[in-house]
Amino acid sequence: MPFYARLRDGLQARGRTVEIRPLGISQGKARVLDQAAGDTAIHLVNHGRLHHPRVWNAGIAYVYPFWNVDPRGIRAFSSIADLPFDPDTIDTEAARPFFRRLRKRLVDGRSSRYPQPEARATLPDGPVAVFLQSEAHRDVDETCHLTREEMLDTVLAQAPGPVVVKPHPRDQDPATQAWLDGLAARHPRLILSHGNIHDLLAACSRVVTINSAVGIEAYLHRKPVVLCGQADFHHIARTARDPDDLARALAERPRKRAYDKYVHWYFARNCLSTTEPDLADRFLRRVDPAP
Numbered sequence: 001m002p003f004y005a006r007l008r009d010g011l012q013a014r015g016r017t018v019e020i021r022p023l024g025i026s027q028g029k030a031r032v033l034d035q036a037a038g039d040t041a042i043h044l045v046n047h048g049r050l051h052h053p054r055v056w057n058a059g060i061a062y063v064y065p066f067w068n069v070d071p072r073g074i075r076a077f078s079s080i081a082d083l084p085f086d087p088d089t090i091d092t093e094a095a096r097p098f099f100r101r102l103r104k105r106l107v108d109g110r111s112s113r114y115p116q117p118e119a120r121a122t123l124p125d126g127p128v129a130v131f132l133q134s135e136a137h138r139d140v141d142e143t144c145h146l147t148r149e150e151m152l153d154t155v156l157a158q159a160p161g162p163v164v165v166k167p168h169p170r171d172q173d174p175a176t177q178a179w180l181d182g183l184a185a186r187h188p189r190l191i192l193s194h195g196n197i198h199d200l201l202a203a204c205s206r207v208v209t210i211n212s213a214v215g216i217e218a219y220l221h222r223k224p225v226v227l228c229g230q231a232d233f234h235h236i237a238r239t240a241r242d243p244d245d246l247a248r249a250l251a252e253r254p255r256k257r258a259y260d261k262y263v264h265w266y267f268a269r270n271c272l273s274t275t276e277p278d279l280a281d282r283f284l285r286r287v288d289p290a291p
Contacts, residue, residue: 003058003067003274004046010280042287049073056287062113062213062233063106065274066267069286076143076211080270081232087258090265098268099260103220112197113213114169121195121203127162128250129204130155131197131214132176134168143230144210145241149179151228154243155208156187158250164191164200168212206254208246219263224254236262 008018023029029048036043036052048057051072059074061067068074110116130152146154155163167176184190193200197214198221201207207218210229215237218225225237226249236257240246267273272282 003065003272006274006279007283011283014280014284016284044069044287047074049077061267061271062216063102063267064113066271067274069272069283075213076230076232078232080266081230081234083270085235085262085265087261087265090258090261092261094268095261095264098264099220102263102267106217107198107201107220110196110198112217116196116198117194118196121193121199123164123191123193123195123199123203124162125203126205127164127191127203128155128159129200129207130163130165131200131207131209131212132165132167132171133210133212134171144228145230145239146210146228146243146246148210150243151208151210151246152183154246155250156183156190158247159189161205162189162191163187164193164204166193166195166197166200169194206250208250216263216266219257219259222257222259224257226250233266 004020008020011018023046024031029045029050032043032045032048032050032055033052036055041054043052043055044058045055047059048055049072050057056069056071057073057078058067058069061078062075068078068080070078070080072079106112110118132148132152152165165180167180180192184192197217201214201218201221201223204223206224206226207214208226208228209215211227211231215225215227215231216233219233219236226246227234227237227239228246231237231239236259238249238252240249272279272286276282
């Protein structure tokens with residue numbers, strides 16, 4: 001991957017020895033802990049969730065070219081979740097152009113992590129948008145505060161207007177479609193959409209999801225987000241921990257949020273970018289701060 005290639009080249013240019021090893025299906029990531037116990041090297045594990053003073057976990061942080069490099073895990077499991085976010089400490093002059101560049105690339109470009117339809121979706125104004133996730137491809141279950149059924153049932157019971165639900169693009173389970181078709185038959189306000197994610201975000205009044213990357217994309221649209229699971233970008237969202245909490249969240253008037261400052265704080269301060277010229281230096285400051 002370009003991230004690892006550029007990181008390797010930058011580290012070698014600084015006199016560091018770099019070795020790239022396949023993890024192997026039979027041995028798995030846990031073998032890395034045995035290796036780390038027997039050497040003094042820094043180990044960077046792709047898609048890891050390992051804990052060791054010299055083991056770091058790496059993975060794309062929702063939006064390319066940004067990566068988590070973290071002592072605990074990536075995305076929902078990253079230690080960013082425990083960091084304090086204070087908008088007063090963020091330079092507005094740095095945050096705004098950063099936010100605009102990312103918004104131009106993703107929102108204006110109508111692009112996302114997964115391929116999106118080119119055709120524009122026709123939607124009512126101001127629906128609550130519910131985005132589902134593919135439980136077959138991610139560790140979603142262990143991060144849920146609510147099941148997807150509880151989440152969508154609560155939204156349908158609480159939201160007075162239209163509700164739009166978008167299944168995950170990688171969820172090809174016929175049971176998911178049958179469940180959604182049954183709900184739509186009982187709830188005329190429910191709209192099933194496979195449209196471009198940015199059309200849904202532009203039209204909606206707020207977003208409800210477990211912990212999907214769409215929450216970050218919603219911030220680029222300056223839309224309020226309700227999370228129903230563990231997430232490391234929860235700081236400016238409302239987190240619901242049970243159906244009653246979700247009902248209360250939907251009844252609350254959304255607060256103004258510093259979306260531009262948060263997006264800058266999350267990606268520019270707490271992630272590493274494949275394209276940044278000082279990638280190797282920032283990596284070393286993170287994982288090996290001692291001179």
